[in-house]
Amino acid sequence: xxxxxxxxxxxxxxxxxxxxxxxxxxxxxxxxxxxxxxxxxxxxxxxxxxxxxxxxxxxxxxxxxxxxxxxxxxxxxxxxxxxxxxxxxxxxxxxxxxxxxxxxxxxxxxxxxxxxxxxxxxxxxxxxxxxxxxxxxxxxxxxxxxxxxxxxxxxxxxxxxxxxxxxxxxxxxxxxxxxxxxxxxxxxxxxxxxxxxxxxxxxxxxxxxxxxxxxxxxxxxxxxxxxxxxxxxxxxxxxxxxxxxxxxxxxxxxxxxxxxxxxxxxxxxx
Amino acid sequence: xxxxxxxxxxxxxxxxxxxxxxxxxxxxxxxxxxxxxxxxxxxxxxxxxxxxxxxxxxxxxxxxxxxxxxxxxxxxxxxxxxxxxxxxxxxxxxxxxxxxxxxxxxxxxxxxxxxxxxxxxxxxxxxxxxxxxxxxxxxxxxxxxxxxxxxxxxxxxxxxxxxxxxxxxxxxxxxxxxxxxxxxxxxxxxxxxxxxxxxxxxxxxxxxxxxxxxxxxxxxxxxxxxxxxxxxxxxxxxxxxxxxxxxxxxxxxxxxxxxxxxxxxxxxxxxxxxxxxxxxxxxxxxxxxxxxxxxxxxxxxxxxxxxxxxxxxxxxxxxxxxxxxxxxxxxxxxxxxxxxxxxxxxxxxxxxxxxxxxxxxxxxxxxxxxxxxxxxxxxxxx
Ligand SMILES: Nc1ncnc2c1ncn2[C@@H]1O[C@H](COP(=O)(O)OP(=O)(O)OP(=O)(O)O)[C@@H](O)[C@H]1O
Ligand SMILES: [Mg+2]
Numbered sequence: 001x002x003x004x005x006x007x008x009x010x011x012x013x014x015x016x017x018x019x020x021x022x023x024x025x026x027x028x029x030x031x032x033x034x035x036x037x038x039x040x041x042x043x044x045x046x047x048x049x050x051x052x053x054x055x056x057x058x059x060x061x062x063x064x065x066x067x068x069x070x071x072x073x074x075x076x077x078x079x080x081x082x083x084x085x086x087x088x089x090x091x092x093x094x095x096x097x098x099x100x101x102x103x104x105x106x107x108x109x110x111x112x113x114x115x116x117x118x119x120x121x122x123x124x125x126x127x128x129x130x131x132x133x134x135x136x137x138x139x140x141x142x143x144x145x146x147x148x149x150x151x152x153x154x155x156x157x158x159x160x161x162x163x164x165x166x167x168x169x170x171x172x173x174x175x176x177x178x179x180x181x182x183x184x185x186x187x188x189x190x191x192x193x194x195x196x197x198x199x200x201x202x203x204x205x206x207x208x209x210x211x212x213x214x215x216x217x218x219x220x221x222x223x224x225x226x227x228x229x230x231x232x233x234x235x236x237x238x239x240x241x242x243x244x245x246x247x248x249x250x251x252x253x254x255x256x257x258x259x260x261x262x263x264x265x266x267x268x269x270x
Numbered sequence: 271x272x273x274x275x276x277x278x279x280x281x282x283x284x285x286x287x288x289x290x291x292x293x294x295x296x297x298x299x300x301x302x303x304x305x306x307x308x309x310x311x312x313x314x315x316x317x318x319x320x321x322x323x324x325x326x327x328x329x330x331x332x333x334x335x336x337x338x339x340x341x342x343x344x345x346x347x348x349x350x351x352x353x354x355x356x357x358x359x360x361x362x363x364x365x366x367x368x369x370x371x372x373x374x375x376x377x378x379x380x381x382x383x384x385x386x387x388x389x390x391x392x393x394x395x396x397x398x399x400x401x402x403x404x405x406x407x408x409x410x411x412x413x414x415x416x417x418x419x420x421x422x423x424x425x426x427x428x429x430x431x432x433x434x435x436x437x438x439x440x441x442x443x444x445x446x447x448x449x450x451x452x453x454x455x456x457x458x459x460x461x462x463x464x465x466x467x468x469x470x471x472x473x474x475x476x477x478x479x480x481x482x483x484x485x486x487x488x489x490x491x492x493x494x495x496x497x498x499x500x501x502x503x504x505x506x507x508x509x510x511x512x513x514x515x516x517x518x519x520x521x522x523x524x525x526x527x528x529x530x531x532x533x534x535x536x537x538x539x540x541x542x543x544x545x546x547x548x549x550x551x552x553x554x555x556x557x558x559x560x561x562x563x564x565x566x567x568x569x570x571x572x573x574x575x576x577x578x579x580x581x582x583x584x585x586x587x588x589x590x591x592x593x594x595x596x597x598x599x600x601x602x603x604x605x606x607x608x609x610x611x612x613x614x615x616x617x618x619x620x621x622x623x624x625x626x627x628x629x630x631x632x633x634x635x636x637x638x639x640x641x642x643x644x645x646x647x648x649x650x651x652x
Contacts, residue, residue, distance in 0.1 A: 064525050093527040104518035108434075118526055121429060166522075 015077070017042040017174070017206045018063065023072035025058055031070070031232065032058055038225045038237045040208065045200055045220045047240065048210045049255065050227035056210040057101055057178055059227070063208065064098055064176055065089055076174075094122055097167035101178040101210075103159035105151035111138060111162050112147035118169045137165040140195065142188070157183045164192075168199065175199065177209045181216055193219045214258060218244075226252055279333070283307045285315055292322035294346075297331035300339035309345035316349055325350055327361035340369050347374075412531075412609050416539065419532045423540060429528065430537045438541035442503045446549060449502070453494050454486070454553035458560020461485045466569060475569040479579035482561030487584055487592050491554035493640055496599035499546065500632040504607035507538055508628035511611025512621040520612070535612075539604035546600030547593045554592060595643055599636050606632035 018040040025032045032055040040046045048056045061067040063074060065081060073082040076092060084092070105114050115134040119125055125133070135147055141161040143154075151159055160183055167175060177196070181189035193216050199205055211217060217224070217240050224243070226236040228251055236243055236252050244256045279298035286293035292315060300306060316322065325346070343366065350357045359367050389397070422428040465481040511534060514520050523530040558580055565571040610628035614620050 061521075066521055066525060090527045093525055096525060098522070098525050100518040100522060102518050104522040106519050106522070107514070107517070117528075121526075121528055 015042050016040070017044070017077060018046075018208070019075040020063075021073050021075070023059075023062065023074065024070040025055060025062055025067070026070040027058075033227060033232055033234070034071075035233050036072070036225070036227075038234065040206060040223060042206055043200060043204055044223045045196065045207045045209065047217050047221040047224040048208065048227065049212070049217065049224055049240070051229055051255075052212075054227045054229035056227060060176055060178055060208070060210055064096060065093065094170060095173040097170065097172035097175045097205075099160070099163045099167045099175075099177045099180055101182070103151070103156075103163040105159055105162055105166070107151050110148050110150055111143065111154075111165075114151070114162065115166045115169050118166070122170060133169070134165075137168055138162065140168070141165045142191070157185070157188065160184065161188075161192075164195075171203055171205075173205055175205050175207045177207065177211075179210055179212070181211065181213055189213065189216065196220050214256065217256075226255070280304055281306050281335075281339070283312065285312065286328075287315075287322065290323040292316070292325045293328055294325065295328045295331060296339070299333050300335040300342070302336055302338035306338050306342060309342050309349075312346050313349045316346075316353055316355060321353060322355060324356045324358055326358040329361055329363060332363075335366065340366065340373070343370060344373060408613065409609065412612070413605070415531050416535060416605065416608075419529070419536045420540070422532065423536055428532045428536055430533050434534075435537035435541055438538050439545060441506070442499065442542050443545035443548065446499065446502060446545075447552065450495055450498055450549050450553050451556045453498055454491060454556040455560040455563075457490050457494050458482055458486060458557035458562075459564055461490065461557070462561040462564035466564065470569070475565075476571060476575065476579055478561060478565055478569060479571070479576045480583040483558055483580040483583050484588070486554045486557035486561075487588050489595075489640065489644075491557055492550045492592055492595040492599060493636070495546065495549050495553045495596065496603060496636040497633060499542070499549070499600070500603050500606075500629050500636065503542065504603040504628045504632045505625040507604065507607030508611040508614070508624045509621055511535075511608060512614030512624040515612065515614045516616055516618065516621060530612075535604075535608040538608060539601060542600040542604040543597055544600075546603075547596035550592055550596030550599075551589075591643070591647060595640070598639055598643075602635045602639060603632040606635060 016039045020036055020038050023036040024034040025036075036059070048059055050056050058067065062069055069082055073080060075081060079088075079092065081089065081092065105111070106117070109117065112131060112134040115137050116130045119130045119133060123130075131147075135144070138144060138147060141164050143158060143161055143165065146154060146158070146162070151162065154162065160180065164177070164180060167177070180196070181192050184192060196207060196209070197220055200207055207220075209216075209220065221240050223238065224236075224240045225234050226243070227233075228235045230251075235249055236247060240256065243252055247253060247256075281296070281298045281300035281304060284295040284297065286295060294312060316325070343362075347357055347370065359370070362370075419428055423430075461482045462478050465478045466475060469475050469477050469481075511520070514534070520530045520534075523533055562573060562576045562580075565576045566573055607628045610624045610631060614624040
């Protein structure tokens, strides 16, 4: 385990892991975003930022193959995910862990069964081993003792965390989190940030996070893309710290400073 | 209290035109619960020649307001913008000004309202036809995928949870027995009554047994069971899968590399295919008992004569036919329920629509299949 840790940290920032080329996203004839171009490196914690309704969740659906691009391509290393055959894609999907915005736990299964199902399907572990691993993953997100609860019997924030445990079940290479900290209290969301950093360091996973939370963005992210609903494309990509320090785009600055700068400018005007 | 109520004046508006300025004097109580003046009268004034250059407001006579006034003002403002007329908000109370600014803070996203545009009739007919052909293609794809999955099921290679399968068997089998017996018994009674009225005139009331027996076994048993199961189980499938779609649970299966078709649809359709023939047989039996009840109580037949007559009328082939129908109807109901559930949109009302459409679709398909069976059996002389 310590060995893999160093190997993982050595790999951080090395090879490109996810490459998006000229991606256009559309619902029917309604084009949401066009010409998205960015690269996520192995071991990155990559944040998708932007205002509400600009298409962050939709971009995530494209990255995991739930929606086909209207144009453009998505690569995982040199594997063309967009043009791949369904069975090749399915193999790729097993290396992903996904947390949906609504949690999306399977409502007819207990938490342990939710976390255990991927293990049951894709490994040769015995039921006891599966149960043990499921308990471990639930404990990691602070849900020790809730193994036999059904999703409807726990709170919204707890469902989010259980969804996270399920996403981590197969020790994936790439983790996708859609607003992981929405609905969590400030302390839990701090812990979640630490967990995300821990996952990257221990598993060497590449992590893609959709989030609005500035505190979280500056704690975890080392790479990002900024989507703008108005111009319907990305207006910045790179390390958010750098963006804050050097970006001259008022829209990026406004977002990263919570609009404080813009208000300040207005006040000094009036 | 009633004094002040009557003193509160209804919201009203007076227009003052002094060369290039149009002054709107707002008076009284502007509440939604009262009849408010329409913005159109003011807007008409804006379009008169020569057009005013500035619109200003005087609210000294205004005694109360709510969203009714805000929406009125927004309408006026948007007309002003359209005409390039300046609006001077100085005269408005600060609260109203802030709400208007808030409402205008986020510009409408172009393209989002495209759907609201009214299309010409040709375009709509075309859209409908295209939608039907896409729907048909979806149906065939689903059917194809399901056939492949069933093939896997038969070879024992499909991935699903036995618990799901057993639960659906329980729901669509034993738990449906009560309602199916009730309806089948009543249908048996109705058939017997219908026959009895005519047959009694010829003193041939014993043939009621034949009528009920053949009627139930050949058609009514399977048909009534199918209709009950469409409403009961087909709708439940659609609602359950639709809800899973809304909560992204189905996406979660797909992205995990687990086929939702094998995992969710297969156990449900297979459970119905297994349970429907059994339910149909049971319904046949209960229907015959219903007929016997009428025969014994009204026609003075004995139970054993009635049963002997019933048994003598139909052959083994009748039974097989009834079973084949039950199986087919089960598959159709499962298919319709699951398909509509999968096609469900992303809201709770879409789940309701999916359930309704599933029931309609399965009943239509069952009746159509019944017709097809009648023709086929006729050709085969069964
Ligand atoms: N199924 C759909 N059909 C048509 N349009 C859709 C559909 N889903 C989303 N949209 C549109 O796509 C846009 C982006 O949606 P998306 O869910 O990706 O936003 P988001 O950036 O994740 O927002 P939030 O931060 O609020 O979650 C929305 O404006 C919405 O109108
Ligand atoms: Mg979203």
